[in-house]
Amino acid sequence: MNYINYREYQTTTESTYPQIKIYTFGEFRLERRSSGAERPPAYQAVAHARLAQRSSALIMLKVLLCQPRRRIARTALAALMWPGQANSHYITHTIDTAASLLRRHVLNAAEQDSLLLTQRLDGETVFTLAEQARLWIDADELLSLAHQAVQRESEGEDARPALNAAHALAQGEFLEEELTVNWTQPLRQTIDGARRRVLHHLVDIYTQSHQYRHAEELLFSYLQEYPTDQDALYRLMNLLNQQQRRQEALHIFHYCSVIINDHQQQADDATHALAAKIQHNCNLHEAAQYYSARVRCGVSDNCSVRYTAIYPIGYLTRAIA
Template identity: 25%
Template sequence: MLPPALPDACVERPGLVAVLDAAVRRRVTLLLAGPGWGKSTSLALWARSNPVAWLTVDEDHSDLGRFASDLLLALQPFLDLPEAVREDLPVLELARDAAAFVDVLAFALRGQAVLVLDDVHHLPEQSAAARLVERLCSRAPGGLRIVLTARREPALRLDRLRGRGHVSDLDAGPLRMDPATVAAFLSSALGAPAGGVAEPVHRCTDGWPAAVRLTADALRGTPPHSWPQALAAGPGPRLMLRYVREEVLAGESADALELMAGLARQPGVTGPEVGGPGAAEPEELPRAADDLVRRGLVAEAPGGATRVVEPIRRCLAVGTTGAAARTTAGRAGPDLAFHTLGGFRVVRDGRAVPTTEWKSAKARHLLKLLLARRGRPASREQLMDFLWPDEAPERLGNRLSVVLSAARAALLGDRRSGADGPLVADRDVILLDLRRIDVDVERFLEQAAEALDADRRGGDALALLSSAHRLYRGAFLADDLYAEWAEPLREEAHSEFLCVLHALVRQAERSGDTTLAIRFALRLLEHDAYDEQAHIGLIGLLTRAGRHGEARRRYGTYTAQMRAIGVTPSYAAGGGAPAMRRSAGPG
């Protein structure tokens, strides 16, 4: 497998390439940085002059068989393993014996190679796949160097290798863009000299590559003479704030968020700096802060004090995370999140509301119906008919009030006194105020629409689409799968999810990551087994990847599925595995 394609606006970074050259002299390199720091892009830039095998790790690679198969496929150009031998190899059984698996690689490896395992933080702790990576790192053949990238410290035991001097540890520091690099990137991305705004863009992004790119996107279409005013107009581009909230802050622990919030609001500070009297010194910071510095979320200010990087500070300042994002006029209640995709649960102040606090099953049903109405009010008569369909409405007024009170009690907990909750009621109607809560299906639909719009414009939307994809954890209110009142929102969310998967296939294929495109195509067919375009596209991807046996099997599955619903397959292979020319996805 090949490294991902470089983005259109990409600048040479000889200093960074030199750092990577030096690091890869050791057996293992761990590149640790948060989202958007350009780990993959930097390595793809470096890989232009180095022999690289590339595997992008995701959640599916917790399955040992899939991980081992993809690992062999990535290394295929550097292994003396004929296709017939590779297809007959008992990969899963071999991978279960990590030492034997590594011995096969050592025997088959020809020449020098660098194996990049991108995003290894997706491997679960103590998983068999993680143990296989550990064995590969500790017993790698002499001609193989291994580069690991991760958003956070991976679940890999590398301390013994570190003690022996076999590990190069890199953090976000070398990835940070300096003002000259920012100027070169902006000029390339905007098609006009941008040296005049490079310094303010560097200040408002802290050289964070994703933030620089999103700032360039915000400036695109604005006349160059208006760039300074556009930069000074507000707290930052909407997409940047969304990216920080969804890709960065959403994945952080409560301790890390509290630490960043504290650094961002430290009193007596001008701008983003948190230095000066009372600032936290590096030796006083807990281990969590050291980790944030390594990953590029917190930086050292002049004098050795620490500060939150500017895009995160701006995001925190406008209240786009946690309870601050949902504060409305009136008295604040608890931070409430409704999980509706794949099941139903309510999280209050970071903890699921326990079963013992739901005094009435009807209270849960009431909330589900209001969630399905997406903030639209429901009349009391509608709700009584929903909760007690076979009883006379004139006898149900008090019972509905009791259910409403039970729902409020479960949502507000011990903050009932003096708190305005999201349940709003008057004499006639009841509604759930979505401005005061976080609802995963609403967040998914909003982010999916934004990501698909970016895909339609022809840009690099892979990160936005991947973020939307991760939000979809199953059907809306899967516990009420046959409830007609939930069907419209369930169908809308599922349809949007399929569109996201189609777009991910296209984006992954466009970036040159065929394995990732195959993975998304397989997931698409898991959710819609009768999508003919997805079947045809998957067969084509497998064929182009040289996986002819899998392509042949998938062709059989495709024809069987089409005939099962009475459809004549539009593609007919004239014997053998089909040699496809079409890519996955619609359009």
Template identity: 25%
Template sequence: MTLRVQLCGEFRVWRGRKELTPTLARLGKPKTLLKIFITHPGRIFSPDELIELLWPEAPADTSATNLRKRISELRRALEPHLSRGSQSHYILTRSGGYCFNPHAPCTTDVQEFLRLWEEGQRFESAGQFGQAICAYERALALAQGEFLAEDRYEEWTLALRERWHEMVLKTLSRLAECYAHLREYQRALDQCRKMLELAPTREEIYRQKMLYHYLAGEESEAVHTYQTCVETLKRALDLQPSPETLALYEQIIQREVSAPLPPALHNLPQELTSFIGRAREISQIKQLLFSARLVTLTGPGGCGKTRLARKVASELLRDYPDGVWLIELAAIADPKACAGADRRFPGAARNRPSSGSGPALPAPQEKKYAARAGQL
């Protein structure tokens, strides 16, 4: 049965659907032991290390006995039906010490956060900023409350808490960058404000915020952000802004900020095979897209409509600087829900050709939607 552990905010534990938090709270030290083990899966702690963490002032002989009892209590709390002498699935005895089994059926909110972070990184690296935003936001939704909030003053948590703090800041920063790539500068600025609440003296956050204000046409706000940075660094650290921050400020007031050209915005999947032929159809679809607001591809299932639509979309990336978006409709059962499906992609409804004229580029449609459209 899977163990689920919440490390952010209140420490909570479930085995399957049953919550074990009240039982662990009554036991006391076994709860602390679980926190130590679960945050270091696979690491073997010697009895002396654990005694130092739990009873630093107690006599060694009594502490060793206490430790064995508390380990036994923790094992029974996690596995009430574990018979005497049986091997625990979670708390292992190894080389004279103890460890949390890294292969045990167990998930934590931190593990899920890191999985979503890596997913966001992959999407961002591929230029698929809409999906990256979804992944980063889902990760941050798990980061509610302090990491091991009940143990904020325990020495063994300090390094862990600092790493978690940096991870949250890094995720907010990447989320802000993704929004900026989509030219959703106000949402990018929202992430900067959250970062400054967590790290009010972090100078690179001020630079990020200054740049987004400038790109949003809010030059006075960019200057104000610089002034706030100067005052905060002086008051809190008795420091002056770095040359990098000063250089950005001077570029802003002179309106000479050199922002790199953003990559083409899209969420098109990486194709595993090359596209061969159908040049005539591709040319016809391109022509239709510049004279109609909607182009529907119809045909028997499996004839390659979706692949053809993605090919055309990939060839039009530079013609639509606001983005080309694939909106999955196959999983939508209610036809009325299709109209709002593009809301997941910031700014997707505003796509226009670079010339400023012509229709919005409709996202390539999935097969089911194309078939329904063809029957209207």
């Protein structure tokens, strides 16, 4: 079965519904589960302006969701947010206030159990977010789906449902407002790697089953968002070339090359070599067209048909008949 998007996959596999959903790809979004009895339940997005009013709590939430096991000690949090001031009483008070706001105003839910747990471990205050079943985060779901796909394939099952669901989730940059912030980088690198694995895994599946249009669509869409990704560029060029769509392959190469140069980078040797090979094949193809047209005309080298060699052979045949 092919799943069109994550929601379709989700409703066929999920038996419980989290109290809150957090979307980190693209614009940051938080949704709360409605109190109604309908299944699946409706989720209501919290207004961005309302979240912005709790900026310290929102930053704390983002830091927590980037941590392994969604947990961090207060001293470590202080060191991340205020380097060199971690032992300040003011910083300690600020963090405790942010935690209170996060618990009561951002992650507040209908159920009694808090979605933010505060514990004392080895003399340290430790903050922990609730598990995925109660506090759903799209980034964690993406990583889980990517892992499921590998497992299913190793067991001889169809990996496409999990792969398609993972690919549908990853729309936009992870925490786009904190692109260069240090505390996002470890998880950001993990997510970027998972996104690429999912993409190329899907492309492999579609090309092996000769569903080239699906593979093309995935690569074109990905390059529209990440035009400097040369692995995806190489695969798309190669796929187009295999279908004799050489000019299209060269066009996308030149388009991406301009953007790559704008980013102070260069196309790698493999991509350049593929472009040169495709250009060579184009030249051979045009030469063959020109030769076929001359033979059909039965005229000398001065025949004006050679100037129309850029047209398909069928066009030339009709034109000179």
